[in-house]
Amino acid sequence: MPPRRAVTGRSQEPRQRYVEELRLLRAEKGDSLRQLGDALGWDWSLFGKMEKGQTLGSPEVVEALDQHYGTPGLLLTLWELAAGDPTQFKERYRRFMALEANAAGIQQYSPAVVPGLLQTETYAYRLLTRGGLVPGADLEQQVEARILRRKVLSGPGAPECRAILDEAVLRRGLLDCAEWQEQLKHLTDVAKQPNVTLQVLPFAAGLCELPNTDTALLRKPEGSTVAWVETGDDGQLIQENVRVERLQFGYDRLRDHALSPRESAEFLLRVLEEVPCPSATPS
Known part of the structure; x- marks a missing residue:
C-alpha cells in the first residue's frame, strides 16, 4: 500500500x-x-x-x-x-431538481414549512433569509430559481402532484399579514388546478409517520420512484428500493390520517379568514 x-x-x-x-x-x-x-x-x-x-x-x-x-x-x-461536505448538498439538490422537472408524479409531505413548489416569492425570500442567506445576488438568484420551479406544476405534461401539509405549516405563518394572506391565497389557487391535490394533516391526527422529515417522492416517466428527504440543514436523494418503499409506506399512512381534499380546502379557507386584515393606510 x-x-x-x-x-x-x-x-x-x-x-x-x-x-x-x-x-x-x-x-x-x-x-x-x-x-x-x-x-x-x-x-x-x-x-x-x-x-x-x-x-x-x-x-x-x-x-x-x-x-x-x-x-x-x-x-x-x-x-x-x-x-x-456542505458543497455536496447543492450538488444533490441540483440532481433532485432535475428529477423533479421531469417527474411523471410528485408526492410531497411538509411538516413545518410550505414546500418549494407552492411558495410565493415573498415566502421563499423570508424562508431563505431565516436559513442564513443575506440580501444580495446569491439570495436573489435562489429566490428566482425557487419560483421558476413552480412551472413544473403547470403547462402541457405537468405531473400529478399531491401535497400533504401538516397543520403546523398553516399555523406558523409570516409575521406580515399581507404577505401571509398572499401565500395562503396562492395555496388555494394551486389546489384548484386539476393536476394538484392538497391535503392537510390536522393536529387531531396525533403523532404520525415522518414526523420531522420533509419528503418528496418522485415517480419517473419509466415508472420507478426516487425520494428526496430534507431536514434543517441537509438533504439526501434516496434511490434504493427498500428505503424508497419505506418512505412510500409512511406517506400512504399520512394520507390516511389527512383531511380529504374537500375538507382540506375548507380548512385552508378558514385559516385564511382568521388572518387579520392589513391595517388601512390613513387618508
Missing part, C-alpha cells in the same frame, strides 16, 4: 482531500485516464471528472478504484467524508 500523505491545510477539506488522493494514486500507478477506464470498465471521462472534483462518482466506482490501487476502504472512506 502506498505510504499515507500528511494532511496539509489544503487537503483538510474532505472533497479536496478525496480529489488529491485520486490523482496521487493514479500517478503512482502510472495509469493514464484511458488505461484506468479500460482496466475498470467505465468511461475514462468519468475518472477525469472525479479528479477535477466535478463529481464524486458512485460507491461502486470508488470500491473498484480501491481494489485497483490496493487501498481497501481508503477511497471509500474519503468518498463518504466528501459526500458529507
Whole structure:
C-alpha cells in the first residue's frame, strides 16, 4: 500500500482531500485516464471528472478504484467524508431538481414549512433569509430559481402532484399579514388546478409517520420512484428500493390520517379568514 500523505491545510477539506488522493494514486500507478477506464470498465471521462472534483462518482466506482490501487476502504472512506461536505448538498439538490422537472408524479409531505413548489416569492425570500442567506445576488438568484420551479406544476405534461401539509405549516405563518394572506391565497389557487391535490394533516391526527422529515417522492416517466428527504440543514436523494418503499409506506399512512381534499380546502379557507386584515393606510 502506498505510504499515507500528511494532511496539509489544503487537503483538510474532505472533497479536496478525496480529489488529491485520486490523482496521487493514479500517478503512482502510472495509469493514464484511458488505461484506468479500460482496466475498470467505465468511461475514462468519468475518472477525469472525479479528479477535477466535478463529481464524486458512485460507491461502486470508488470500491473498484480501491481494489485497483490496493487501498481497501481508503477511497471509500474519503468518498463518504466528501459526500458529507456542505458543497455536496447543492450538488444533490441540483440532481433532485432535475428529477423533479421531469417527474411523471410528485408526492410531497411538509411538516413545518410550505414546500418549494407552492411558495410565493415573498415566502421563499423570508424562508431563505431565516436559513442564513443575506440580501444580495446569491439570495436573489435562489429566490428566482425557487419560483421558476413552480412551472413544473403547470403547462402541457405537468405531473400529478399531491401535497400533504401538516397543520403546523398553516399555523406558523409570516409575521406580515399581507404577505401571509398572499401565500395562503396562492395555496388555494394551486389546489384548484386539476393536476394538484392538497391535503392537510390536522393536529387531531396525533403523532404520525415522518414526523420531522420533509419528503418528496418522485415517480419517473419509466415508472420507478426516487425520494428526496430534507431536514434543517441537509438533504439526501434516496434511490434504493427498500428505503424508497419505506418512505412510500409512511406517506400512504399520512394520507390516511389527512383531511380529504374537500375538507382540506375548507380548512385552508378558514385559516385564511382568521388572518387579520392589513391595517388601512390613513387618508
